[in-house]
Amino acid sequence: MVKRKTTKYAVIAFLAITYTACKTPVITGRTEDKATPLAYNDSTSPDTANTASTSWKQFFSDTYLVALIDTALKNNQELNITLQEIEISRNEIRARKGEYLPFVGVKGGVGVDKVARYTNIGAMEANTEIKPGKEMPEPLGDFGVAAYATWEADIWHKLRNATKAAALRYLATAEGKNFMVTNIISEIAASYFELLALDNQLAILQQNISLQENALKVVRLQKEATRVTELAVRRFEAQLLSTQSMQYTIQQQIVETENKINFLCGRFPGRVNRSTIGFDNLVPATVYAGLPAQLLSNRPDIRKAEQELEAAKLDVKVARAQFYPSLGISAAVGYRAFNPAYLVKTPESLLYSLAGDLVAPLVNRNAIKAAYYSSNAKQVQAAFGYEQTILNAYTEVYNQLSKISNLEKTYALRSKQVEALAQSVDISNNLFTSARADYMEVLLTQRDALEAKFELVETRMQQLNAVVSVYRSLGGGWK
Template structure:
C-alpha cells in the first residue's frame, strides 16, 4: 500500500512538472492624467452622475428616448446576450456539483448456444424447473451519481469567469444605452437644425424674389441689363434646389430616429423654435480618474480582463489529473417479481479514478497558449478603452470652447451682413453699386445664417457627446 502511495505521488509530481508556464510580462495600466488639458477642475462635480432624464430637458426628445429603450432591436438583442451569459453561470455552477440520475430499464436477450454464454448456460448443473429463462429478460432500476472533485479549482474558476463575463455583458448593455441615447439626441438636434435651415432658405428666397422683381424693373427702365436679370433668376433657382436637398435630409433624419425607436417612418414631433437662442448648458467634467467608475465600456473591459485571467487558470488546470467518483445503487432481476427481494436483487458500485493527459497534449497546450494570448488582448483592450475615453473627453472639451468662440463671431457676421443686404439694395437703386454686389451680399448673408445654425447644432452635439464621453446616459 505504501509503494502504491509513493508511486501515485511521484506520478503527480512528474505530471505537474510537465505543465507549461507562461509569465504575462505586461500588466494593465490604470494611470490617467490628473486633469483634462492641464486645467484645474472641481473634482466634486461630474455631469456623468446626472440621469439622462435630467440632462435632456426637451419632453419630445425624452419621449423618443424612452420609446427607444423599450423597442430598439439592437438593444433587445444585447439583452438576450446578457441572458445567455446569465444562464452560463448556472451551467458552470452545476459542473462542480455532483450529478445524480435516476434510471430504469428493461431488456431481453437470447444468446446462441455455440457462444461462451450459451455453452455455459447449457453445461451448468441446473435442476429441472430452475433453468435460465429463454430468452433471458433483465429489469433494472436505481440511482447513479458522478462527481468530479475540483482539486485544482478548474470548475470554480470557470464559474467565477462566467460571473465576470455576465457582469461585463451588463456593462455592455449600459454602454449601448449611452450610445443609443446619444445617437437619438444628436439626430434630433440635427433635425431641428435642418428645420431652421429650411426656414432661412425660404426667407432668403423671399428676399431674392423681391430683388429679382427690382432688377426686372431696373431692366425695364434701361438702368441695368438682361444679364443681371438672368443672374438673379439663377440665384433663385439655386436656392429652390437647395430647399429640396434640405427637405430630403429632414426625411432621412426622421426615418433614422424612427428606426432607432423601433417603428416605421412617421412624423417626428419636435419643437424647432428659438433654436439660435437656445442656451448651451455648462458641463462639469470632474477628473479623468472618474472615467474608470463612470464609463460602462471601461468597466466592461476591466471585467473581461479579470475573466481572461481566470480562463488562463482554467486552461492550465487541464494539464492536471482529473479526479472523479462514480457510484451506483439499484435493483436488478430477470423477473420483476424478484425486484422487491433484497438483498438478493440489490446491486451497488463505487468507483474512484484519476485521469490525466499523458501523450499528445497538443490541443491542451494550444488552448493554454490561446488563453494567455486572450489575456494579453484583454490587457491591450482595457488600455485602449481608457485612452480612447480620455481622448474623447479632451477633444469635446476643446471643441466646446472653440465652438463658443466661433458662434460669437458668427453672430456678429450675421448682423453685419443683414445690414449689408439693405445697404447694397439701396446703393443699387441709386446706381451706386453693381448688381453683382447685391448678389454676392445676399449669398454671403445666406451662407452666414446657415453656418450659424450649423455651429449652434455642433454646440448641442458636443454637449451630448461630452455627456456620453464622461460616462453619462445609462442611469
C-alpha cells in the same frame, strides 16, 4: 516482505508520475495599467463634479427629445437583440454551475438475452440452478431500476473558476448593453438637433427667397426705367432659382433625418414631432467633466473590458488546472433481476457500486499546453484591450471638451459676421436703388449673408452635438 516493497515502489512511481504530470509550462502574463492623468487640462485644481451622474431625463430638457429617447429604449431592435444575448450569457452561468455539482439520475431497463449453449457463459448457465431442480430460464430476462450519481471533485477550482468566468462575461454583456444605451441616446439627440437645425435653415432659406423675389421685382422695374440692363434681371433670376432649388435639398435631408430617428425608435417612416422654439434660442448645457479616473466606473465600455479581462485571467487558471489530476466519483444503488417477481427481493436482487478515478495527463500534453498558451495570450490581449479602451475614452472626452471651447468662440465670431453681413445687405440694396452700387455687389452680399447664416446654424448644431458627445464620452445616460 516482497509485497510491502512492491507496494512501496508502486506508490513512489505513482507520486513521480503525478509530479511530472502536474508540472506546468512557464508563461508571462500582463498586469493591466489603470493609471490616468489627474485632469483633462492643465488645471491644478480639478473639480470632482461629473455630468455623467446626471440622468438623461434631467440632462435633456426638451420634452419631445425625451419622448423619442424613451421610445427608442423600449423598441430599438438592436437593443432588444442585445438583451437576448444577456439572457444567453445568464444561461451559460446556469450550465457552468451544474458542472461542479453532483449529477444524480434514475434509470430503468428491460431486456432479454439468449446466450449460445456452446460458449463458456452458455455452458455455465446450463449447469446453474436457481434452486434444486430449477434451472436458469432461457432466454434470460433482464429487469433493473437504479439511482446513480457522478461527480467530479473540483480540487483545483477548475470548474468553479470556469463558472466565475461565465458570470463575468455575463456582466460584460450587460455592460455592453449599457454602452449601447448611451450610444442610442446620443445618436437620437444628435439627430434631433440636426433636424431642428435643418428646420431653421429651411426657414432662413424661405425668408431669403421672399427677399430675392422682391429684389427681382425692383430690378425689373429699374430695367423698364432703363436704369439697368437685361443682364442684371437674368442674374437676379438665376440667384432666385438657385436659392429655390436649395430648399428641396434641405427638405430631403429633413426626411432622411426623421427616418433615421424613426429607425432608432423601431418604427416606420413618418413625421417626427419636435420643438418649434427658435433654434437660435437653444443654449448648450454646461458640462462638468470631473476627474479622468471616474471614467473607470462611469464608462460602460471600460467596465465591459474590465470584466472580460477578469474572465480571461480565470480562463488561464482553468487551463492550468488541466495539468493536474482530476478526481471523479461515481456511485449507484438499485435492483436487478431476470424476473420481475424477484426485482425487489432483498438482498438477492440488490446492487450497489462506488468507484473513484484519479486521472492525470502524462504523455502527449500538446493539446493542454496549446490551450494554456492560448488562454495566456488572450489574457494579455484583454489587458491591452482594457488599456486601449481607457486611452480611447480619455481622448474622446479631451477632444470634445476642446471642441466645446473652440465652437463657443467660433459661434461668437460668426454671430458678429452675420450681423455685419445683414447690415451689408441693407446698405447694398439702398446703394443699388440710388444707382450708387453695381447689381453684382448686391448679389454677392446676399449670397455671403445666406452662407453666413447657414454656417451660424451649423455651428450651433455642432455645439449642441459636442455637449451630447461629451455626455456620452463621460459615461452618462445608462444609469
